[in-house]
Amino acid sequence: MSNAMYNKMWYQTQEALNSLLDKESQKMIEPPKNKVFIFQMLATFYIKYVQIFRNLENVYDQIVHPQKRILIRKILDGVMGRILELKNEMVELELTEFHYFDDILQDLKLAPQQLDIPIPKYFLKERLDVIRGRERILAQILTESGLDIPDVKYFKSLPLEQATKFIQIAERARQGRLRALFMKQIYLQEYRARQSKMLGDKADTSIAALRIQKVWRGFHQCKKTAREREEEMIFLGMNPPPLFNEVSATIKQAEKVNCLRSNVQMEHEENYQEAMITIKEDLKLIEGQDFKESLKDQIRQWFIECRNLTGTFPDYPEPEEGGSAIIFSDKTPEQVIDDIIVSQEEEEKNKKKKQKQGKERKDQKKEKAQKATKEKAKEEEEEWKMSPSVFLHSMEEGNNLYKDTWMNKDESWNFVQSYDPEMIKQEKRKELETEIRLQVDELMRQELKNLKLAVNREKELPVKPKKAKKVKGKDKVKRGKKGKKDKDLTADRTIESLYKELVEEGLLIRAPKVNLSDYIGEYSYLGTTLRQVAIEPMPSLLDVRQLITLYGILPLGSAAVHEKAPLVKSLLLAGPSGVGKKMLVHAICTETGANLFNLSAANIAGKYPGKTGLQVMLHVVFKVAQQLQPSVVWIEDTEKTFYKKVPNAEKMNEPKRLKKQLPKFLKLLRPDDRILIVGTTQRPFDAELQSFCKVYQKIILIPRPDYASRYVLWKKIIQHNGGVLSKGLNISCLAKVTDGFTQGHIVEVVKNVLTDRRIRQQSRKPLTAVEFITAMATMNPVYKEEEESFKNWYAKTPLGKRRLSALNLGGKEKERAKGKKKGKKEKKK
Numbered sequence: 001m002s003n004a005m006y007n008k009m010w011y012q013t014q015e016a017l018n019s020l021l022d023k024e025s026q027k028m029i030e031p032p033k034n035k036v037f038i039f040q041m042l043a044t045f046y047i048k049y050v051q052i053f054r055n056l057e058n059v060y061d062q063i064v065h066p067q068k069r070i071l072i073r074k075i076l077d078g079v080m081g082r083i084l085e086l087k088n089e090m091v092e093l094e095l096t097e098f099h100y101f102d103d104i105l106q107d108l109k110l111a112p113q114q115l116d117i118p119i120p121k122y123f124l125k126e127r128l129d130v131i132r133g134r135e136r137i138l139a140q141i142l143t144e145s146g147l148d149i150p151d152v153k154y155f156k157s158l159p160l161e162q163a164t165k166f167i168q169i170a171e172r173a174r175q176g177r178l179r180a181l182f183m184k185q186i187y188l189q190e191y192r193a194r195q196s197k198m199l200g201d202k203a204d205t206s207i208a209a210l211r212i213q214k215v216w217r218g219f220h221q222c223k224k225t226a227r228e229r230e231e232e233m234i235f236l237g238m239n240p241p242p243l244f245n246e247v248s249a250t251i252k253q254a255e256k257v258n259c260l261r262s263n264v265q266m267e268h269e270e271n272y273q274e275a276m277i278t279i280k281e282d283l284k285l286i287e288g289q290d291f292k293e294s295l296k297d298q299i300r301q302w303f304i305e306c307r308n309l310t311g312t313f314p315d316y317p318e319p320e321e322g323g324s325a326i327i328f329s330d331k332t333p334e335q336v337i338d339d340i341i342v343s344q345e346e347e348e349k350n351k352k353k354k355q356k357q358g359k360e361r362k363d364q365k366k367e368k369a370q371k372a373t374k375e376k377a378k379e380e381e382e383e384w385k386m387s388p389s390v391f392l393h394s395m396e397e398g399n400n401l402y403k404d405t406w407m408n409k410d411e412s413w414n415f416v417q418s419y420d421p422e423m424i425k426q427e428k429r430k431e432l433e434t435e436i437r438l439q440v441d442e443l444m445r446q447e448l449k450n451l452k453l454a455v456n457r458e459k460e461l462p463v464k465p466k467k468a469k470k471v472k473g474k475d476k477v478k479r480g481k482k483g484k485k486d487k488d489l490t491a492d493r494t495i496e497s498l499y500k501e502l503v504e505e506g507l508l509i510r511a512p513k514v515n516l517s518d519y520i521g522e523y524s525y526l527g528t529t530l531r532q533v534a535i536e537p538m539p540s541l542l543d544v545r546q547l548i549t550l551y552g553i554l555p556l557g558s559a560a561v562h563e564k565a566p567l568v569k570s571l572l573l574a575g576p577s578g579v580g581k582k583m584l585v586h587a588i589c590t591e592t593g594a595n596l597f598n599l600s601a602a603n604i605a606g607k608y609p610g611k612t613g614l615q616v617m618l619h620v621v622f623k624v625a626q627q628l629q630p631s632v633v634w635i636e637d638t639e640k641t642f643y644k645k646v647p648n649a650e651k652m653n654e655p656k657r658l659k660k661q662l663p664k665f666l667k668l669l670r671p672d673d674r675i676l677i678v679g680t681t682q683r684p685f686d687a688e689l690q691s692f693c694k695v696y697q698k699i700i701l702i703p704r705p706d707y708a709s710r711y712v713l714w715k716k717i718i719q720h721n722g723g724v725l726s727k728g729l730n731i732s733c734l735a736k737v738t739d740g741f742t743q744g745h746i747v748e749v750v751k752n753v754l755t756d757r758r759i760r761q762q763s764r765k766p767l768t769a770v771e772f773i774t775a776m777a778t779m780n781p782v783y784k785e786e787e788e789s790f791k792n793w794y795a796k797t798p799l800g801k802r803r804l805s806a807l808n809l810g811g812k813e814k815e816r817a818k819g820k821k822k823g824k825k826e827k828k829k
Contacts, residue, residue, distance in 0.1 A: 003417050006063045010072065014402050017075070020048050021396060039093055043104050044519040046086045047115065053079045054118055060120045064264045066272035068406065074719040075398040076120070077560045081391035084565040087550055089386060095803035097547060097700060102222065112523040117549045119591050120395050123557035125262075131593040134628070138510055141503045176812075197701070245719075268529060272419040280428040281420060287429070293434050298794070299324055299444045303451065316445045323441040325434075331736035379507045390564040473801025489619045495627050498620050502597070506609055507621060511596040516553065519545050519580055519587060520716050522708035534807075538703040541580075547700050548584050555673050556592040556630040558690075563671045568698055570666060570677040572638070574684045574790065575702030576782045578744025581680040584702075584722040585634050588678065592630050597621050600636035601655035616660055622668060622675075628675040639680030642687035642695075662695050685793045693797055701794050704742050704782045711735040713743055717750045719768070726766040734769050740781030749775045 024045060032038050056079060060072045079375065090099055106113060124131065147625040158166075231237040306314040317326050405423075488499060502508035521541025530537040551571055573581040589596045599621065608617035626633035635641060640655035641662070662677070669675055679696055681687070693699070705713060713736050715725065725731070740748065753771050794800045 003064065003415075003477070006059055010059045010068070013052055013059065014075075014399065014407075016048070016055075017052050017079070018399055018403075019054070020045070021392070021399060024392070026145045031386060033468055039090065040104065040319040042086055042090050042093065043099065043101050044108075045737070046083065046090065047101060047104060047108060047110065049079055049083050049086065050115060050117060050387050051110075053083060054114070057118050057120050062258070062261055063182050063417075064261060064268050065414075066265075066268050066419050067423055068417075069265075071401060071406070073122075075402075077558055078391045078395035079560060080120075080593065081561045081565045082389060082395065084390060084550060084554065084561065085387075085389055088566040091799075095799060095806055097698070098527075099801070100524065100531065100537070102525065103379075103519055112525070116525075117544070117554075119548060119549060119553055119723060120557065123591065124593055127593050128789070131459045134595075135500070135510075138503060138508075138669070142510070145504050147504070147506070148577060166207055184199070194357065252634065257403060260635065270423075275419055275421065275424055276428065279424045280432060282424065283428055283432055283496045285555075288432060288436060290614060291433060292440060295324070295437065295440050296444065299327075299440070300447075302327060303448060307455075313448060313455075314450050316441075317439065319438070324444070325644075388498075413606075417737060489616055489622075490623065494625060498624050499628070502620060502624060506603060507597055507599065507607070507617070508624070509596050509598050511594075512589050514583055514586040516545060516548065516584075516587040519548075519583060520713055521545065522712050524706070525708075539701070541705055541709045544584075544700060544702050547698075548588065551677060551698050551700075552588045552592050552678070556588065556594055556632075556676055559674060562674050566628050567671055568676070569669050570679070570695060570697045572679045572684075572696035572699045573702055574681050574699060574794075576704060576742060576786060576790070578782075579702045579704060579740030581682075581702060581741050582636070583610060585632065585678050585680065588676070589632050593675075594630040594676075595628055595632065597625060598635055598636070599658060600638075601640040601650075601657070602637070604657065605653035605655075614657055614661060618665055619752070622665065625675045626673055631676075631677065632679045635677070635679045637683075638696075639681045639685075639687040643687065643693045644688050659691065666695065684750045685789060689796055699794065699797055700797070701790060703790075704740060704787065707735055707739070710738055710741075710746070713746050714738075714772075717746055718754070721750050721752050721754045723767055724762050728766045731768045733758060734772060736803050737773055738770075738776060738781075740783060741776065741779065742782060745776065745779050745781070749779075 027045075028040055032041055053076070056072060056076045060069060060076050063069060063072065091097060101115065105115070125503045234241055306312075317323055376459055411417075499508065519541065521544075523542050524537060524540035527537045555565055555568060571585060575581060585596075585719065588594065604617070608614055621633065625633065635658070640650070641658050643656055646655060664679065677695075684692070711731060714731050718725065718729075749772055752775050753767075795804055
């Protein structure tokens with residue numbers, strides 16, 4: 001796509017955003033009353049924002065104009081934050097983390113795939129050098145400390161006699177095969193000789209030719225029929241075309257263009273940054289001196305006019321107040337003088353008011369108490385209202401800036417899409433004015449002092465700062481608390497040394513490169529239908545993937561979003577073994593370029609012993625995670641940290657060391673700290689529920705894959721491991737038979753079946769479903785009872801309890817409504 005096409009895409013997206021902002025402002029004034037309509041409204045906004053986000057992310061990644069990119073980035077972050085706010089609203093309304101939009105997607109004529117939230121490429125692009133540098137340092141520390149041991153397959157050594165015996169067996173078998181082949185050739189020669197003697201000269205060449213023709217025509221017709229059948233199946237859409245899985249030349253060309261475009265982006269950005277400096281310096285030389293003189297003249301005129309009207313020279317505004325910028329903020333000298341007179345009159349009035357305020361305070365306290373009780377009653381009666389958005393204002397600002405600057409801008413001169421020098425001049429002119437104003441303020445402040453001394457003989461006495469009253473007890477307590485909070489246990493050490501220490505102790509580990517798109521699954525197409533019949537559907541794998549993007553990746557990737565969006569400090573991934581919990585943790589780190597700290601009970605056992613040691617460990621982890629953010633603190637088998645009763649076998653490892661410290665660690669996290677605590681567990685019911693749920697803010701239940709997800713998993717994993725999908729391999733049968741088995745089971749089976757030897761044999765011996773089923777027969781699936789135990793445990797969590805109570809209330813209300821209808825009918829009869 002060309003620059004013009006991406007510009008067009010941006011303009012269309014901005015139009016869609018503009019109309020959506022208008023609709024949202026209307027709905028904020030008159031929100032719907034029914035809960036179903038409220039959810040439909042929120043869901044519609046959410047889906048539309050996702051579509052805008054997808055387009056904006058694509059535009060931001062490909063557009064090369066540096067000044068446009070700044071505005072697009074601002075709007076992109078705003079849209080990203082608004083998506084998170086709407087998700088939070090839906091969770092509070094429906095009291096569940098998973099939502100289904102089948103009916104709304106149908107109305108909007110969108111496919112479920114269009115709900116997939118993309119991960120902005122700038123998360124890694126803009127930090128690529130930092131991430132690579134950190135990886136090099138980590139690899140260097142691991143090799144120096146001997147922790148980076150490659151996976152080497154060790155073979156058991158054999159005695160010389162046994163080795164020679166194996167060689168002899170193999171060699172004799174080879175000679176036997178050759179001898180058998182030689183004997184077969186001799187036998188065939190003798191057989192042909194005997195046949196020719198028996199027939200003699202009676203053999204008819206025409207009969208022989210007829211037989212050859214018959215065989216050849218049969219073979220040729222079979223091939224033709226098979227080819228025609230394949231063409232028909234492709235035409236009907238039942239089979240993919242022959243080059244379906246191969247990457248086309250156009251896609252390869254598009255990838256090359258994308259690489260070139262990123263290089264042009266970098267080049268234009270460098271030119272833009274250089275122009276920002278050079279244009280500012282040119283403006284300083286050309287316009288700086290004139291502006292300085294005109295500003296001085298204005299301030300001097302103000303001095304004289306104030307002296308003529310009030311009889312004294314005015315007080316010069318302090319730098320904290322804004323200096324002379326306050327005086328001349330779009331005002332004439334006459335307006336400024338009027339303001340001064342008004343302010344003097346207000347000061348006299350304020351003195352009189354202060355005396356009256358003392359009497360009124362007692363009456364106000366009583367009124368406040370009465371108002372508070374009334375407000376509480378009103379809040380209970382009030383209907384649902386959408387919580388105020390932090391990101392709407394920034395989106396509106398960006399939208400207005402787009403309308404004013406770019407909507408009708410003529411760019412026929414800028415075919416290359418380089419920076420606009422006139423826009424830089426406007427921006428830098430304002431910066432230059434503020435810098436010169438500060439210099440002029442210092443000079444004019446001194447000039448005013450000299451004028452006061454010369455004309456009025458006034459001497460400004462230095463104002464003595466008022467001494468604060470000391471309260472002995474309180475002051476000591478406060479100081480003590482501050483000292484504890486601000487105390488740095490490793491003030492004498494550098495971040496590099498602490499980083500190295502954590503790597504050597506195995507607390508900071510290397511995360512394997514795993515993309516979130518590698519977490520394969522399929523959408524749930526019956527979610528809304530099942531909920532309408534009061535059946536709670538199990539979430540699909542792609543629903544889980546979407547939650548990881550919303551709660552983990554987007555806030556960690558963008559600092560602007562993390563600071564203002566609903567704060568998610570901790571995340572729990574609960575599910576049976578093999579569903580991909582660890583993979584999702586690694587995907588969060590890969591997609592955001594985050595550091596991975598492993599504070600699992602098994603990993604910290606025996607490290608930093610004692611209470612002080614534990615405090616030092618957490619302090620070092622927090623300090624390094626904060627300095628090198630984004631960071632992920634991973635606690636594997638986190639139920640061990642919150643055991644109801646520690647098993648005797650694990651008492652030596654002290655698995656509950658972090659139980660009391662984790663809530664304190666969470667309190668230290670501020671909105672600008674891009675640190676996420678992620679726990680993974682396959683036995684959450686072993687943990688003490690109350691303390692468990694206090695630590696983990698969001699709980700995501702990961703189910704075993706359903707039929708649709710298993711079908712996709714079998715296809716993708718077999719192809720990924722070198723397998724070829726043939727007609728003899730019934731994937732649908734595999735997906736049906738392997739109900740209850742997880743992704744981990746499927747990966748293990750495929751790796752066991754598809755050995756190097758089996759991959760080579762595929763051309764003459766295609767894969768069959770039986771090979772995989774026999775390999776899976778020895779494995780234990782996830783039974784329904786285990787899945788039900790996870791569901792029952794989740795129902796005991798705070799969000800699960802709230803949802804159950806809401807469903808029970810809804811059911812009772814429906815029964816009452818039915819009872820009333822029946823009563824009315826009976827009365828009529």
